[in-house]
Amino acid sequence: MSPKHQTCVVAAAIVDRLDRPARLLAARRTAPPALAGQWELPGGKTEPGEAPADALLRELREELGVRVRLGAQITGPLDGHWPLASALTLRLWWAEIVDGEPMPLQDHDQIRWLEAGRWLDVAWIPADRTAVSEMVRRAGGP
Ligand code: DCM
Secondary structure: OOHHOOOOOEEEEEEEOOOOOEEEEEEEHHOOOOOOOOOOOEEEEEOOOOOOHHHHHHHHHHHHEEEEEEEEOOOOOOOOOEEOOOOOEEEEEEEEEOOOOOOOOEEEEEEEEEEEOOOOOOOOOHHHHHHHHHHHHOOOOO
């Protein structure tokens, strides 16, 4: 299979504003049992033949009922991707809501806006905690 057909997991760091992020959106998973109750940056798997950015827009529409504008990619250590516990890797983008009010419609039972300085205050999935810690470090605080 060529790389462009490999499954990739995509997620968004949805912030109140791309030019000066203060609040970050976290979503609490309901499944699978090993991840239920842990918080993630919302997203999901790409479908075969689907471009990663399109998959992310689709997932955010389905899971939260919002339309977003994607900002820059938040690059991780594996060729720009972030390692996941499974064989998959995660690609992450900054995003800003352009339409809709986020609601946990699918896969989550709660969402929470984390205020500036409190981005690590939830029980993130370990992979997401690594990425959020690095986002905070790159931003120079807290
Ligand atoms: N995943 C993750 N962090 C995210 C999104 C997904 O660790 N922000 C992981 C959880 C699953 C896999 O990726 O093991 C596929 O996600 P999903 O079940 O949402 O399709």
